[in-house]
Amino acid sequence: MSQTYKQIQKQIEALQRQAEKLRNQEVEGVVGRIKVAITHYGLTAEQLGFGTGSAKGKLKTPRTNVASKSTGSAKYSDGQGNEWLGRGPRPHWLREALAAGKSLEDFAIASPSSTTSARAAKPAAKRKAKTSYKDPNGNTWSGMGPKPRWLKDALSAGATLDQFVA
Secondary structure (H helix, E strand, O other): OOOOHHHHHHHHHHHHHHHHHHHHHHHHHHHHHHHHHHHHHOOOOOOOOOOOOOOOOOOOOHHHHHHHHOOOOOOEEOOOOOEEOOOOOOOHHHHHHHHOOOOHHHHEOOOOOHHHHHHHHOOOOOOOOOOOEEOOOOOEEOOOOOOOHHHHHHHHOOOOHHHHEO
């Protein structure tokens, strides 16, 4: 016996509700695993790409991060946040634009003043931790970056940071 259009529509609606319930359950599981990983590794919102900055809520691509962490200043930019220092292989965004008929000069950034370029030419000074920390088991922390698990556990158990000063 054949089904009517209305019967099939009801089946579709029932299946869509069932699919939404399953999706919500899966999302809860994924969010739970993400929360466990964030806690385990001590990740911050900034490390996850949600920190303060010009691209709020937007994850940066690794190529953008590499360019922004470099000590030199960008020589080429597309005006959309993509930059290239002019060293190393050309990034994808630039290769695609050049293949589309643009020229390298279209992306050139005006050179900064001589005082700015002199500052940029100096290598960045390495930051040194003021204090280092060590526990009786030999675990150490330089005082820079996120606190390691052993230190977080000890602090949550009531210890103070001063107890671990090396």
